[in-house]
Amino acid sequence: MTDTVLIETRNLTKSFGGLQVLKGVDLQVHQGEAIAIIGPSGGGKSTFLRCLNLLETPDGGDVIFEGQKINQKGTDVDQYRQKMGMVFQHFNVFPHMTVLQNITLAPVLLKKKTPAEAEAQALSLLERIGLLDKKDEYPRKLSGGQKQRLAIVRALAMEPDVMLFDEPTSALDPEMVGEVLSVIRALVKAGMTSVIVTHEMGFAREVADRILFMADGVIVEQGVPAELLDRPRQPRTQEFLSKVL
Amino acid sequence: MTFTTVFQNIIKILTKYWDVFLIKGVSVTLALAAITVFFGAILGALLAIMKMSRLGILRAVVTAFVEVIRGTPLLLQLYIGYFIVPLMVPALEIGTFASIAVALVINSAAYVSEVIRSGIQAVDIGQTEAARSLGLNKSQTMTKVILPQAIKNILPALGNEFVTIIKETSLASTFFVGDLMTSYLVVKGQTYLAFESLIIVGVLYFVLTFVLSKLVGAYERRLKQSD
Numbered sequence: 001m002t003d004t005v006l007i008e009t010r011n012l013t014k015s016f017g018g019l020q021v022l023k024g025v026d027l028q029v030h031q032g033e034a035i036a037i038i039g040p041s042g043g044g045k046s047t048f049l050r051c052l053n054l055l056e057t058p059d060g061g062d063v064i065f066e067g068q069k070i071n072q073k074g075t076d077v078d079q080y081r082q083k084m085g086m087v088f089q090h091f092n093v094f095p096h097m098t099v100l101q102n103i104t105l106a107p108v109l110l111k112k113k114t115p116a117e118a119e120a121q122a123l124s125l126l127e128r129i130g131l132l133d134k135k136d137e138y139p140r141k142l143s144g145g146q147k148q149r150l151a152i153v154r155a156l157a158m159e160p161d162v163m164l165f166d167e168p169t170s171a172l173d174p175e176m177v178g179e180v181l182s183v184i185r186a187l188v189k190a191g192m193t194s195v196i197v198t199h200e201m202g203f204a205r206e207v208a209d210r211i212l213f214m215a216d217g218v219i220v221e222q223g224v225p226a227e228l229l230d231r232p233r234q235p236r237t238q239e240f241l242s243k244v245l
Numbered sequence: 246m247t248f249t250t251v252f253q254n255i256i257k258i259l260t261k262y263w264d265v266f267l268i269k270g271v272s273v274t275l276a277l278a279a280i281t282v283f284f285g286a287i288l289g290a291l292l293a294i295m296k297m298s299r300l301g302i303l304r305a306v307v308t309a310f311v312e313v314i315r316g317t318p319l320l321l322q323l324y325i326g327y328f329i330v331p332l333m334v335p336a337l338e339i340g341t342f343a344s345i346a347v348a349l350v351i352n353s354a355a356y357v358s359e360v361i362r363s364g365i366q367a368v369d370i371g372q373t374e375a376a377r378s379l380g381l382n383k384s385q386t387m388t389k390v391i392l393p394q395a396i397k398n399i400l401p402a403l404g405n406e407f408v409t410i411i412k413e414t415s416l417a418s419t420f421f422v423g424d425l426m427t428s429y430l431v432v433k434g435q436t437y438l439a440f441e442s443l444i445i446v447g448v449l450y451f452v453l454t455f456v457l458s459k460l461v462g463a464y465e466r467r468l469k470q471s472d
Contacts, residue, residue, distance in 0.1 A: 053378055055374055055377065055378060078377075078380045078381065078382045079380065081377065081378055081379070081380040082379070082380030084378070085378070085379075086374075086375075086378035088371060088374065088375060090369075090371050092369070092371035092372060092374060092375035093375075094372065094375070094376075094390055095394065096393045096394050105379075105389060106376075106379035106380060106381060109381065109385055109389065110379075110380055110381070151375070154379070155378070155379065158379055158380060
């Protein structure tokens with residue numbers, strides 16, 4: 001972890017209809033840092049994460065990525081999104097493409113790599129996650145855990161500066177959670193800047209440099225895992241943790 | 246009128262006029278339906294794109310058009326086509342067949358635009374989000390990710406539209422365009438055997454639509470398997 005701030009939000013707000021989901025969220029994500037966001041459902045965790053790469057457009061406040069404010073008219077969002085990988089709860093792999101095509105689509109289409117380079121990179125990524133033998137299969141032949149691992153390397157193929165994980169194990173059968181978490185763990189260990197929305201408290205404790213507790217549209221409390229999980233100061237945090245731990 | 250005489254009359258008609266039904270009638274009906282679906286699909290795709298546009302005025306125009314077409318009888322639209330189209334393109338001296346085809350295409354486009362739009366919108370929103378999160382722009386997302394999946398919803402529906410159009414083209418016989426129903430009018434006029442002619446035409450329509458819907462069904466199942 002370095003002192004360089006990779007992503008910063010200032011007073012981020014977002015409403016859906018009459019419901020204010022984010023009520024002014026400030027955060028600095030440093031290069032190489034792994035942040036876990038925990039909290040009750042509906043507390044704004046996913047919305048906040050999706051605001052970082054502007055899948056949701058914030059109503060107010062700033063999203064600053066590598067020193068540039070990106071949530072303003074005239075910004076080429078696509079260019080910034082190339083540097084922010086995202087992994088979804090429901091995988092969202094492309095069902096009409098083979099495993100290999102899923103990975104090479106974006107790097108080739110966006111001219112980051114030649115088809116040959118992209119394929120070589122995809123093969124080495126697949127080897128890393130143990131799916132090399134599936135390279136020509138279609139996703140329907142994959143288990144949930146395999147789909148999610150594919151989704152992770154699909155994002156990695158764009159060589160992003162940060163990875164955003166939106167409850168990456170919530171839709172998985174219990175026996176498949178481990179294989180996905182170990183891929184994420186390896187990434188974090190290798191120094192990938194990561195923001196992880198998760199319900200896996202044990203995992204958050206293990207990999208995160210910092211844990212944020214979000215509820216009711218604000219960051220209620222944050223700190224290093226041992227501090228936040230074992231000695232929460234806020235009543236709201238204590239109440240939540242007493243239910244889940 | 247016994248069953249035997251009807252049967253004998255049908256045989257007689259078929260021996261003498263089989264080419265009127267099979268060569269002329271069936272081919273014109275199929276041609277009319279094919280032209281309608283082909284150009285209807287192209288125009289329908291354009292309408293679908295306009296309907297999903299960010300420009301409210303464009304969406305409103307398309308919505309109004311689709312509602313008007315769906316809310317008025319096809320026969321009325323054919324009459325309007327029959328009278329209006331030659332007036333609008335007088336230089337071409339466009340014939341009855343072309344005028345009717347244009348009216349059918351416009352009618353079909355309205356229905357097909359809804360087929361295409363719903364086919365596109367049936368693709369999980371997560372697919373769009375995944376593509377956009379990788380940095381693909383809107384049109385790359387549409388052409389590489391959404392349309393290839395939507396086409397599986399759209400093609401079978403277009404096949405069914407083709408089957409429907411085959412039946413609806415019978416209304417075009419009002420203008421003697423030479424379709425299968427026109428064959429009925431011609432043969433009835435010559436033989437005065439209305440019932441028998443109708444049976445023949447009915448069987449032909451049924452065979453056409455039955456075979457085609459079975460083919461569409463088989464194709465649909467094959468698409469499903471590759472999901």
